[in-house]
Amino acid sequence: MRIFVTGANGWIGSAVVRELIAGGHRVIGLARSEAGAAAVAAQGAEVLRGTLCDLPVLREGVSRADGVIHTAFDFDLTRFGECCAEDANAIRAMGDMVRGSDRPLIATAGFALGLDRPATEEDRAPPVSEAFPRATEATIDALADSGVRAATMRVAPLVHGDGEGHTFIPIFVGIARQHGVSAYVAGTRNIWSAVHRADAARAYRLTLETGVTERRYHAVAEENVPFREFAEAIGNRLGLPVVGKPAEEAQAHFGPAATFAGLHMPASSARTRAVLGWVPAEGNVAGSVAAYCDRLGKGR
Numbered sequence: 001m002r003i004f005v006t007g008a009n010g011w012i013g014s015a016v017v018r019e020l021i022a023g024g025h026r027v028i029g030l031a032r033s034e035a036g037a038a039a040v041a042a043q044g045a046e047v048l049r050g051t052l053c054d055l056p057v058l059r060e061g062v063s064r065a066d067g068v069i070h071t072a073f074d075f076d077l078t079r080f081g082e083c084c085a086e087d088a089n090a091i092r093a094m095g096d097m098v099r100g101s102d103r104p105l106i107a108t109a110g111f112a113l114g115l116d117r118p119a120t121e122e123d124r125a126p127p128v129s130e131a132f133p134r135a136t137e138a139t140i141d142a143l144a145d146s147g148v149r150a151a152t153m154r155v156a157p158l159v160h161g162d163g164e165g166h167t168f169i170p171i172f173v174g175i176a177r178q179h180g181v182s183a184y185v186a187g188t189r190n191i192w193s194a195v196h197r198a199d200a201a202r203a204y205r206l207t208l209e210t211g212v213t214e215r216r217y218h219a220v221a222e223e224n225v226p227f228r229e230f231a232e233a234i235g236n237r238l239g240l241p242v243v244g245k246p247a248e249e250a251q252a253h254f255g256p257a258a259t260f261a262g263l264h265m266p267a268s269s270a271r272t273r274a275v276l277g278w279v280p281a282e283g284n285v286a287g288s289v290a291a292y293c294d295r296l297g298k299g300r
Helices: 013-022 034-042 055-063 077-098 136-145 168-179 197-209 227-238 247-261 270-276 285-296
Strands: 002-006 026-031 046-049 067-070 105-109 150-155 158-160 182-185 191-196 216-219 222-226 242-245
Touching: 002 013, 002 055, 013 026, 013 034, 013 067, 013 197, 026 034, 026 055, 034 046, 046 055, 055 077, 067 077, 067 197, 077 105, 077 136, 077 247, 105 136, 105 197, 136 150, 150 197, 158 168, 158 197, 158 285, 168 182, 168 227, 168 247, 168 285, 182 227, 182 247, 191 197, 191 227, 197 216, 197 270, 216 270, 222 227, 227 242, 227 285, 242 247
Parallel strands: 002 026, 002 067, 026 046, 067 105, 105 150, 150 216, 158 191, 182 242
Antiparallel strands: 191 222
16 A cells, blocks of 8 residues: 655654564655655655645645545644644545545544543543543544544653654653753652654554554553653653642643643553554663663763
């Protein structure tokens, strides 16, 4: 198959491109910069230059492909609502292009579902609101309800692996180095989950190859990672104190990342493992945190 991959030089997308090509597929990779385009080409993919706001470019990429894997997302915490709107517009544009065909569209989302138990693939995302602005799943569900072969891949918040492209790991390592302490929100036992990006990439490929039979998939290897233990892994590796910050101090300490620091996001991937025959095989998040911190060195 020929697959159009957005975010093809990103942390998840580059792993997806590598996995697809190794699996015998051809890839058209969206890249917004010259450096990104060079990285995509180096993996053996065809390059299409553009951003998520370039809807004509997105339509062109889809028109030349047998399916779409959407991994791009502008994760700018200072304008998160705008980023969510751009993501939804991009999905709608690509969805309109595959409408009336059997070509699949798989879009990437997260686990901020507001549940007090591990999320399953049967759980729907909350309605889009100011408190929950990300509309990825709502947009995909609307497309699927209208007959488009569309699905959401929910990816664990701690997507880790070798290299520098992590999302949350560098954010919270950076905050710890800035303040000289690695913190968590005191009085909470909020749980996150984790997955190695190579394992996540394999989940995308298997979803594509098994026909996108489900509405939602979970790329989750470690289902129960307490945020406090994540903070402790950072602090211990950097040689910094680990402290619990009262909720009223979280905004001042974590800045735009404060909302995420307090989120409870446990997740199960039992259905995904059963449907895809997916078995995570890579290392754990603690090892990736240690490797990332070691590259930066001790202290602030």
